[in-house]
Amino acid sequence: MSSVWCGPKMYEESSCYDPDAMMAEGAEDCFPQMVSESEAVMSATPTQTHTHNTFAYSYSCGEDAANANGPIAMEHPQQNPYNYSNTQFVEELYSNQQFTYHTPTPDLLDLLHLPNPIPGDNRTNVSSVSYDPYLHLNLQQQQQPTLRELLPHMPALRNDFPFGGAAGGDDIQDFGNGLVDFTQQEVGKRRGGKRTKQFTSTTTERQRRVDLSSKFDALKELIPNPSKSDRASVVGDAINYIRELKRTVEELKLLVEKKRLEKQRVMMRHKVETEGESSNLDPAEYSESLRSSWIQRKTKDTEVDVRIVDNEVTIKLVQRKKIDCLVHVSHLLDQLNLDLQHVAGGHIGDFCSYLFNTKICEGSSIYASAIANKLIQVMDTSLAAASLA
Amino acid sequence: MEYQDEDHLCFTMEEFALATENVSSRQRMSRKRNYDDDTRVYKSKNLEIERRRREKLSTRLLMLRSINPIITNMNRGTIIVDAITYIEKLQHEVQRLSQELHQLEATSEKTAEAKVDEIDAVEDMKHWGIQAEVRVAQIDENKLWVKIIIEKKRGRFSKLMEALNNFGIELIDTNFTTTKGAFLITSCIQVKDGERLEIHQSKSLLQEIINDISSKSE
Numbered sequence: 363m364s365s366v367w368c369g370p371k372m373y374e375e376s377s378c379y380d381p382d383a384m385m386a387e388g389a390e391d392c393f394p395q396m397v398s399e400s401e402a403v404m405s406a407t408p409t410q411t412h413t414h415n416t417f418a419y420s421y422s423c424g425e426d427a428a429n430a431n432g433p434i435a436m437e438h439p440q441q442n443p444y445n446y447s448n449t450q451f452v453e454e455l456y457s458n459q460q461f462t463y464h465t466p467t468p469d470l471l472d473l474l475h476l477p478n479p480i481p482g483d484n485r486t487n488v489s490s491v492s493y494d495p496y497l498h499l500n501l502q503q504q505q506q507p508t509l510r511e512l513l514p515h516m517p518a519l520r521n522d523f524p525f526g527g528a529a530g531g532d533d534i535q536d537f538g539n540g541l542v543d544f545t546q547q548e549v550g551k552r553r554g555g556k557r558t559k560q561f562t563s564t565t566t567e568r569q570r571r572v573d574l575s576s577k578f579d580a581l582k583e584l585i586p587n588p589s590k591s592d593r594a595s596v597v598g599d600a601i602n603y604i605r606e607l608k609r610t611v612e613e614l615k616l617l618v619e620k621k622r623l624e625k626q627r628v629m630m631r632h633k634v635e636t637e638g639e640s641s642n643l644d645p646a647e648y649s650e651s652l653r654s655s656w657i658q659r660k661t662k663d664t665e666v667d668v669r670i671v672d673n674e675v676t677i678k679l680v681q682r683k684k685i686d687c688l689v690h691v692s693h694l695l696d697q698l699n700l701d702l703q704h705v706a707g708g709h710i711g712d713f714c715s716y717l718f719n720t721k722i723c724e725g726s727s728i729y730a731s732a733i734a735n736k737l738i739q740v741m742d743t744s745l746a747a748a749s750l751a
Numbered sequence: 752m753e754y755q756d757e758d759h760l761c762f763t764m765e766e767f768a769l770a771t772e773n774v775s776s777r778q779r780m781s782r783k784r785n786y787d788d789d790t791r792v793y794k795s796k797n798l799e800i801e802r803r804r805r806e807k808l809s810t811r812l813l814m815l816r817s818i819n820p821i822i823t824n825m826n827r828g829t830i831i832v833d834a835i836t837y838i839e840k841l842q843h844e845v846q847r848l849s850q851e852l853h854q855l856e857a858t859s860e861k862t863a864e865a866k867v868d869e870i871d872a873v874e875d876m877k878h879w880g881i882q883a884e885v886r887v888a889q890i891d892e893n894k895l896w897v898k899i900i901i902e903k904k905r906g907r908f909s910k911l912m913e914a915l916n917n918f919g920i921e922l923i924d925t926n927f928t929t930t931k932g933a934f935l936i937t938s939c940i941q942v943k944d945g946e947r948l949e950i951h952q953s954k955s956l957l958q959e960i961i962n963d964i965s966s967k968s969e
Contacts, residue, residue, distance in 0.1 A: 570828070577831040584838050594804070597811040600834055604818055607841035614848035621855040688925065689916050692909035702908055708924035708939075716925075727852050731845070 586659075606657060610731045613655040613670075617727050657730040664741040668730045673722040675700060675733065679707075681714040681741060690744050691718065694736060699726040876902060876932045883933075885961065887954040890939065894923070895953055899936040901961055903929060908936075914960045915940070 578596055582588055585599045656669040667678040681687050688705070695702055700720035707716030722728060812830050816822070821833045821840075876882075886898040901907060908927065915922065925938040940953075 574828050574831070577828055577835070581831050581835055581838075584835060594808045594811055597808065597815050600838070601811065601815050601818060604815075604834070604838060604841065607838065607845060611841060611844050611848065614845065614852060618848055618852055618855065621852060625855065688922065689909070689912045692912050696906050696909055702927070703929045705908075705925060705927035708922070727855075729849075729852075732849075 589660075606731075609655050609657070610729070613653070613729050613731075616653055617729060621727060655730045657734045659734040659738050661738055661742065663745060664738055666734050666737045666741075668734045668737075670722075670730050675718075675720045675722060675728075677718040677720070677733065677737070679714075679716045679718070679737065679741075687714045687716055687741075690740050691716070691737070694740050695720055698728050698733060698736065699723040700728070700733075879931045881931060881933045883961065883965075885954055885957045887950050887957070889950055894939055894941045895950070897936070897938050897940055897953075897957065899934075899938075899957065899961065901934050901936075902965070903932050903934050907964055908934065910964050911936070911960065914964070918956065918960075 578593055581600055582591065582596050585596070585603050588599050589595055653673075654671050656667070658668075659666045663681065665678075665680040669676045679687060679691065692702065695718070699722070701723055702718065702720050704719035705716060707714070812827060815834055816825070816830050819830075819833055819837050821837050823829055823833060881900065883902060884898075884900050888896045890896050899911075901911075912922075919942055920940050921942070923939045923941060925936070928935045
């Protein structure tokens with residue numbers, strides 16, 4: 363790191379040394395730098411403030427033009443070696459730091475090419491020689507924003523600051539400090555990341571097991587009559603319950619649709635009666651899909667299997683305790699508006715087993731899960747009463 | 752759908768059974784050889800059982816995933832959470848539809864069907880010459896066979912059952928049929944306490960019950 367940053371400084375010293383070797387006078391050492399700076403200022407003169415500066419320069423130019431005529435001829439040989447040294451400096455920076463900034467290079471070349479074809483600019487450069495210290499400070503202050511505007515890449519800006527001398531050194535140090543800070547932050551983030559990963563990985567494994575177990579428990583609570591408590595049985599019961607719920611939803615949708623159509627017919631009849639006109643209903647409304655559904659319920663002592671086809675209901679009931687099923691079931695069927703058609707069954711050992719065939723009365727909208735739920739409820743209630751007695 | 756799934760499950764179980772038999776036979780052969788060579792190869796007894804258990808659970812989880820339209824991810828925790836969400840959604844749907852059905856039912860008018868059925872039943876009995884009757888026969892010391900024919904009306908069967916229950920009579924084998932406007936009930940009855948039943952006494956009791964029910968319903 364330090365060796366890399368020493369490179370441009372050493373090159374800067376060498377660049378200062380070459381003009382000394384060529385020219386013995388000290389004033390001429392500052393001349394090439396001032397030329398480049400003045401060109402930069404003149405190139406960025408669209409704003410009004412810059413126009414005022416140029417006006418001041420032209421006024422001073424008028425005064426100095428009469429005094430010094432000899433140095434004008436010496437400008438050309440002095441500019442050429444400076445340009446050569448500048449290009450070497452840029453190439454060396456590129457090779458040392460390995461930065462890829464192709465964009466600013468043509469801008470720099472354009473800036474350097476400007477003084478050659480126009481002789482008027484040369485005169486202004488000559489006039490600026492007499493005011494070296496004051497103009498140097500002003501140009502330095504103006505140079506920074508203009509260069510930043512011209513060159514959007516930050517490394518390119520910092521590379522150009524060595525032309526200013528001490529200011530360039532400060533910028534280089536700032537850049538170095540920024541790099542060091544960045545590396546420190548990066549190292550901290552990496553370590554923090556590793557620590558958090560290790561910590562969360564150990565905790566996540568235990569937490570994952572606890573979460574999975576709680577999810578299985580929640581699923582078990584949703585199922586009405588779980589058979590076993592192991593996970594495979596819980597999942598199997600969940601599958602069966604989902605299928606049952608899907609069938610129930612389909613059945614209820616069908617019943618709701620049928621009820622709405624029936625309501626519409628009743629309204630149509632009333633209209634016909636009031637108006638005294640005869641009208642035929644759409645035949646499509648009468649062609650309804652055949653209803654079919656089934657459901658199974660099982661508790662500790664009772665098993666119920668309900669199957670519905672159109673308006674006929676088949677109920678299979680198995681009771682593990684010896685109680686009077688027929689009394690309770692027949693009452694329930696009367697309440698549910700189911701017309702009893704056939705009953706077969708009896709006592710087999712300690713079991714009661716019955717098969718009921720019933721018909722749904724017209725206008726009733728009973729559905730399979732309601733029948734099954736109420737049967738289970740009645741059986742459990744009678745069982746409780748029998749056990750108390 | 753359901754039966755196909757059951758067949759599939761049966762097929763899978765058969766495969767498992769065959770695999771188990773093969774594995775057990777191999778173990779026996781290998782053990783004999785090992786004993787002859789005076790060397791032992793340890794194999795865990797629970798290996799196959801655990802493998803089967805895991806495969807069973809994973810198969811069912813995949814099935815659960817397949818019937819659930821809510822899919823957010825494929826890991827086990829998410830399968831369970833999605834199943835819970837879907838079950839709750841379906842339960843809400845069932846509640847909503849049943850409430851809607853009850854509302855529609857409440858607003859609609861009731862039809863006078865019972866009267867029509869009753870009138871038809873009376874006419875049918877007259878047409879076919881069916882008359883109400885009670886027959887009783889002795890089967891065993893404590894058991895009687897009963898045949899009852901009564902007019903078809905809603906609620907009569909439940910009333911008859913209730914009356915018999917009140918008198919402590921238990922129906923062992925029952926067959927109830929509705930045909931041509933009449934109820935035909937054949938049953939084997941006995942007393943709960945095991946008392947002896949007499950034919951004439953039972954017959955008169957049954958006739959009295961039936962007459963009482965008929966008079967009440969009229």
